[in-house]
Amino acid sequence: MVSIGLENGEFIVLLVNSLSVWGKKRDRSVAIQDIRFSSDNRLLAVGSVECAVDFYDLTLGPSLNRIGYCKDIPGFVIQLDFSADSKYIEVSTGSYKRQVHEVPSGKIVTEQALIDRITWATWTSVLGDEVLGIWPRNAEKADVNCACVSHAGLNVVTGDDFGLVKLFDFPCSEKFAKHKRYFGHSAHVTNIRFSYDDKYVISVGGNDCSVFVWRCI
Numbered sequence: 648m649v650s651i652g653l654e655n656g657e658f659i660v661l662l663v664n665s666l667s668v669w670g671k672k673r674d675r676s677v678a679i680q681d682i683r684f685s686s687d688n689r690l691l692a693v694g695s696v697e698c699a700v701d702f703y704d705l706t707l708g709p710s711l712n713r714i715g716y717c718k719d720i721p722g723f724v725i726q727l728d729f730s731a732d733s734k735y736i737e738v739s740t741g742s743y744k745r746q747v748h749e750v751p752s753g754k755i756v757t758e759q760a761l762i763d764r765i766t767w768a769t770w771t772s773v774l775g776d777e778v779l780g781i782w783p784r785n786a787e788k789a790d791v792n793c794a795c796v797s798h799a800g801l802n803v804v805t806g807d808d809f810g811l812v813k814l815f816d817f818p819c820s821e822k823f824a825k826h827k828r829y830f831g832h833s834a835h836v837t838n839i840r841f842s843y844d845d846k847y848v849i850s851v852g853g854n855d856c857s858v859f860v861w862r863c864i
Contacts, residue, residue: 652679
């Protein structure tokens with residue numbers, strides 16, 4: 648399955664082979680910012696500008712019943728990542744705070760010792776000590792738009808407001824970490840991902856309306 652979020656708060660779930668609509672739902676009235684399938688493929692998390700993350704149980708069918716949501720999110724959602732066991736979700740917000748919530752209750756997790764023990768299935772957050780080094784000197788908070796850690800967990804790639812794609816070692820906990828820079832986009836790299844086998848990086852531009860594919864050598 649693949650899921651698409653729309654500006655009116657609706658999201659659609661498609662079957663990959665046929666691209667036919669499996670289900671659609673609208674519980675919010677503002678733009679959907681990020682969507683994430685849980686690691687066990689049972690749940691769908693939908694994050695919106697409404698400072699909310701809603702959980703839907705895919706095993707209940709295309710009616711897409713909401714079974715829970717995250718409360719007390721201090722800004723609009725920019726990135727979501729599930730834990731490897733699908734019991735927790737990491738929420739990064741437009742107020743540049745990162746929070747961890749239980750799934751599907753949405754209860755916020757504040758115990759740092761517990762958070763430190765969580766293994767994340769993916770990492771797309773631009774926030775946290777693990778990616779502190781991706782932020783350049785004199786950077787504004789909005790300068791780094793997106794990040795993605797490789798499936799092997801060895802590298803993190805980023806996209807920024809200056810059209811740059813950057814490659815760092817992961818974890819990247821030292822300030823102003825060494826990196827490799829790649830040019831191509833005119834400005835505002837809006838999203839970035841490693842391919843499933845880490846052989847390629849796919850970056851999406853903003854005003855240049857382009858999708859770049861980079862080979863990892």
